[in-house]
Amino acid sequence: MREWTHAEHAAAVATEIARMADVLKGRDMSVAVRTCPGWDLARLVTHTGGVHRWVAAMVRDLAERRYDRDGMDMGLPTDPGGYAAWLAEGAAFLPEALLSQDPEASMWSWAGEKRVRFWSRRMLHETLVHRVDAELALGVPVVIDERVAADGVEEFLDVLPYVKWNPDVAEIRGGGETISLQADTGAGWVITLDPDRFHHRRSLQPGTVTVRAATSADLLQVVWGRRSPDDYAIEGDGGLFGWWRGLTQI
The missing domain is CATH 3.30.1050.10 (SCP2 sterol-binding domain)
Incomplete structure (x- = not known):
């Protein structure tokens, strides 16, 4: 296994967000997500897109503490029909935020790695796993790049x-x-x-x-x-x- 760079993780984040948004485009947001008990697609999307916005804000600020995600205005559309497009916006702003900072810069995280680079890797696999959740819920084929998957197991x-x-x-x-x-x-x-x-x-x-x-x-x-x-x-x-x-x- 080859080690990933921060820039590679950030680029893969953009790819995974776009893939997840594509899977969800035009779908019924009330479909149950069996791998996340009690969730439907709407909850899956709002969680994933909300995490993207939360992390982007903390990375931009090199936050020294955890921001209150529940207290943030996520700009969520009132019509669930717009949720996939709202999620897709993260493919631009999240990698941009991640690449705007030195990957070695210190910031808050909940794990042992308290640097910006933690979040590029974490956001890749957060998005990947929830893209899989959406695909399993919808009964569509799950395809995961093998190199990304190996990094995901290790992460x-x-x-x-x-x-x-x-x-x-x-x-x-x-x-x-x-x-x-x-x-x-x-x-x-x-x-x-x-x-x-x-x-x-x-x-x-x-x-x-x-x-x-x-x-x-x-x-x-x-x-x-x-x-x-x-x-x-x-x-x-x-x-x-x-x-x-x-x-x-x-």
Whole structure:
């Protein structure tokens, strides 16, 4: 796997926002989103577009604190028929905001990486996962670039320790057991459960339990809870993976 630059992440953000808006154009916004229980497409769009505007504002200001997203005027159209176009606007203003700042500049984030570059990567995968949600809701094919997907699996593992809104994450500890995520396309990660924490590394080695899938795109959907691991080969202690997956719903 090759490392991404901030500029590459920002460019991919624009591509993913445009793809998501395209999927939603002309659609019934009342369609239920089964991968986000209780949400419909309208809620999915307003959440995703709202996050784009929230992050763009903080990046422009190099915010030292979290802005109140609920208190921001997002300029949401009154007619849901305009939601897809409203979402599409982010393909211009969000990358522009991200590229307007030094990627190494300090700013607030909820994870360990407190620099502008955190947000270019986070916004790529936030948008990608919600584009997948929309496609699954509408029954249209899900196509994910393999390089983007591999970065997305690793980003999930990178941010997982900082997910304070799900207290279950703090329970992901063990006695050295390993969970291996392997794609036939050549990407792989091993998560090690230590008594006080967990950590991960790139590796093609099997683990106490190994999940094998055809692509990183498949693994991305598994770790984000968008596909069942039962669809793929599980070798070893399947109960361990079920336990881990149950604690990692973010």
